[in-house]
Amino acid sequence: MKDRIKLIKPYISFDEVASELEEIFDSGQLTKGQHVAKFVKSLTNYTGGLYAVPMTSATTALTMCLKALGIKKGDKVAISDFSFPATANVVEDVEATPIFIDVDQDTYNMSVDDLRSKLDDKVKAVIFVDALGSPSGIDKIKAVCEEFSIPLIEDAACAIGSSVNGVKVGNIADLTCFSFHPRKLLTTGEGGAILTNNPEYATWLDMKANHGASGLRGKVFDFIDFGYNYRMSEIQALMGWKQIAKLDGITERRNLIADQYAEALEPLGMKRQKIAQGVYHNIQSLIFTVPETVKRDDLIDYLAEHNIESTLGTYCLSGTTFYTNKYNSVQATAHWLENHTITLPCYDGVDVQTVTDVISGFFA
Known part of the structure; x- marks a missing residue:
């Protein structure tokens, strides 16, 4: 055998982005431009979610979701136990306690029975992981979350393009986090996004991902809160929207x-x-x-x-x-x-x- 057979190859080529890439460099606008806006629009159109907030990774996306929900020290977050460590690490990062929920041996996804057995009044959020891209069982987990009025975060790092009863991932949970790492079906090199149908979450997340900025105060930006630089670049966004259609x-x-x-x-x-x-x-x-x-x-x-x-x-x-x-x-x-x-x-x-x-x- 001559060539190594790899696990995956990206579904994007230089030729697909070459002309727009040249325009980006010629314009000098490498961030917060038309391609980021185009990618945001393509994500909402594709998933059916109302709002999309690009991020630097699914990890920063998950962290920001927990912050948007006000998760803090002393709180518990129930998480699927079969996942990449980022799912648990983000809970540690906000000083909450991860509650490990076992999974179904066939679907690899969160067990609804194990979740029920571990719920108490300190569980302030559930992170359901679409194991290897499959959202199997999320409908049952969502029903439990609604029963107990617990917000549902979907760690959909692997799941763009998947759906449940015709509803695309990105339009199911309260907050959905995608990854665009090179091993994902849609890649921007690195990067991620949060999808939500809640306008308050969307506004807050967009503000926090942009240094806490919110509009103008006179002729300068106003910063209404402290924030972060979790923005996606124009080059990343260009790669992203080029792949959505296919x-x-x-x-x-x-x-x-x-x-x-x-x-x-x-x-x-x-x-x-x-x-x-x-x-x-x-x-x-x-x-x-x-x-x-x-x-x-x-x-x-x-x-x-x-x-x-x-x-x-x-x-x-x-x-x-x-x-x-x-x-x-x-x-x-x-x-x-x-x-x-x-x-x-x-x-x-x-x-x-x-x-x-x-x-x-x-x-x-």
């Missing part, structure tokens, strides 16, 4: 690739992530659980030897060294999934036959 086509093709993998690998005992009825999954990451008899890390090493990139599904947050030492509350299913899931290459042009042949050789 996003549905990308997800459709990724689903076809995922089906090809499943046809070859399920007879070997590998089990694909389950998607709930009515849910459309963008296949941000293509995840399988391996049989109990297989050591997942050995399979990753075997694929690497054959020039194929793979990795674990994602992390059991409560099982990381920091959170185990601090809270000693490791969740069983999330811990099992961390050790039994594998992410496989999925993108236009990936050589599915080669990858599945190599995996079949491992099982032989």
Whole structure:
């Protein structure tokens, strides 16, 4: 095999942005220009959400959502336990306490029963993670949040393009956070955004992300609060809106690739992530659980030897060294999934036959 088969390749090329990129440099306006406005509009049009606030990352987006809700020291935030550490880190950052909610072994998403069992009057927010892009089960979690009047934040870092019963992610939770990291289906290099239908949240978030500025006082900007520089650049925004129009086509093709993998690998005992009825999954990451008899890390090493990139599904947050030492509350299913899931290459042009042949050789 000559070329390494990577996990993912970006769905954007230089030629797609070349002419507008030259205009940006010629204008000298590298931030807060027409392309940021265009990207904001394209996000709201695509998701159906009323307001979009660009951010520097999904991590800063999540942090700002917690701040918008007034989460503080002494509060608790219930979080999905199978996720990237940023989901828990942002709770620590505002000095609140993360409550680790175990997940369903098939969908990898927050267990509604475990959430109910851990709710008390100190839980001031819930962060539901769309595991690997799938919002399966968010409708049930949303119902619980509404029952107890708890705000719902959707960590949709991986989920742009996914939907529930025809409603796009970005128009479901009280606050939704996207990531545009290079491993995401829509990338701006780095970057993120918050989607909300609440005008008060949107106004506050936009102000805080722009140093606390709000309009003019005479001929100068007025700063009505302290704030941050969490703005997205014109170059990032240009990359973003160029990809929105083709996003549905990308997800459709990724689903076809995922089906090809499943046809070859399920007879070997590998089990694909389950998607709930009515849910459309963008296949941000293509995840399988391996049989109990297989050591997942050995399979990753075997694929690497054959020039194929793979990795674990994602992390059991409560099982990381920091959170185990601090809270000693490791969740069983999330811990099992961390050790039994594998992410496989999925993108236009990936050589599915080669990858599945190599995996079949491992099982032989």
